[in-house]
Amino acid sequence: MSVLANIISLTVIFAVPLLLVALGGMYSEHSGVINLALEGIMVIGALCGCFLLRSFDLSGFGPAHPQLAMFLAVLVAAVSGMIFSLLLAFAAINLKADQTIGGTALNIFAPAFAIVITWAVQGQGQTTIQIPTWIRITQETFGMEKTDGFFATMFFKYQYLTTFIAVVLFIAAWLLMYKTRFGLRLRACGEHPQAADSVGINVYQMRYAGVIISGFLAGIGGLAYVIAVGSGFSSSVGGYGFLALAVMIFGNWKPFNILGSAFIFALFKVIAAYNSSIPFLPKFEGLKDQSSLYQMLPYIVTMIVLVFTSKNSKAPKAEGIPYDKGSR
Template structure:
């Protein structure tokens, strides 16, 4: 009896405080990662992995992926899973290139956004109005977009100096460089000092040969955060993705907000599609290269948050840039970085007493280390696979630890119980 009384008298234990990732922690993690990369650069001699040119290419290649990821975020925050991002990017690429050829690049941007919104409207009508399975509706948008743009190319570009698979050369939106700062950072990067030169290379990439479209794409990240998390409109959109019935009971027009969010999703994807056409100076069939799907992976990596989505896009953009700039040597050097990270993971798993996971991770690290020591360069075929392998690894590692909106993927019918 005394034992029961003592237990009842004992105050309840407080749950362990959950770690919150604040900006000082984010900056500390970035600084630590850069130090680790700098160590790998000094050991391997792969100076290009933190060069200004690679940083600039990473930013350019990450922008369309980030725009697709933000598009997926808008749709899924409203409760609609948007697998059709790839098709919306294809429509944005074609319509943007066609309008750019006719009336100039800025008009092309507007038409690219409108092209993405056309695909989004098809998805919204099918998934929101008629309740079609959202995955099937998104796949249908991808198929329709690919076939539709093929047909349009034969009618237009083939008659205007291009071909059925490629447009004529397009006028591009210009780039800018901050002269004094860019030159100073490039010189500092060329000295190959520990950490300082690596930081200069990353910062130099942000002020050298940057497209105005890249600036607009970067601006979409804080703008998305502000609208969705600091306005009543964004609160209503997110409520539709968490509990549409509760939102409806409070007077929110769920159908309307789902439509608006999906249209914004298509606009961002179309923007990303036109970004590709402007960056290359022409339209090509298959130009998107699966970046709509990679954008979805970036969104999942970022836990359905704008900042995390941007970081995921930078990760995928970095792996894609390795394929552009002498990637074999760079990827070979990064194998050592992966080995170091896996070794740290082994120590952490042993600390958590997860012996089996630690053993498996140690075997993988050992195999990668053996491959690194026995080779000098990674074959080009594996370098080309890097963005897609990274996508699979990220999805495998992070998808089970993240939380998507509760009602995402669920059809909503007003009045249903």
């Protein structure tokens, strides 16, 4: 049973970055901008968040007020993601640039920048920023006794502030998208920007809003990814930004569907990462390096799923097309 509890709690913690980043992609695409730079934004968010955690650890502020320090790190990750996403917004909205190429540029920039900065701060060859252990939420955080039953493992073995933040942001995303004037206007800009403009909506402003919100979420997602993996940050988020794009497409650009698909993908990721310690999985005794087989799984599943869902996809109609006021 403890294995099951472990799998559940691991799935949740791996689903958090996927959910956050896919929601980010959703905002951006509903406004009409394809955000291929999610991966790069995650890297920048993780870099800034991890550096802040590291400095809190060294200064002693972190161990004294762990959750406050963690909250500040999340905030810094979010803000840095927003600032970095401005680069994409500027190229895609003001300069009407090719959004895929602009996103690719940011994706190449971010890890290289992270390595250069990490070297500069930590010294040559020190490419990993360690994550302090005090950020974890344990039973002691709530003044409870430490136990290790089924529910204790499920709720407290891998519990971090980011999970709660993700829940809040998910509810906020649903409300904002479907219950507010802003959400309706944002979606209009992704479906038919000319029509939106004709009723007085500033399309450029709405698209900026979409991209910046996606930067906010992807920045937090980057930090959440590093926490989920748990072995420190070494200038990479392992293709999670792209996986999140697939989650968003599978989720048909809708918050609740995205939540579901994030959990499915996270489950496959957990199976890939911990296949050797999960008893009921086939072990392929004759085969060497079975873990590679399991690691391919999330990507193969993505492809199969995309084949079946792309036919009736609800992609925003105007995504990827720069808005030109003069064109008809």
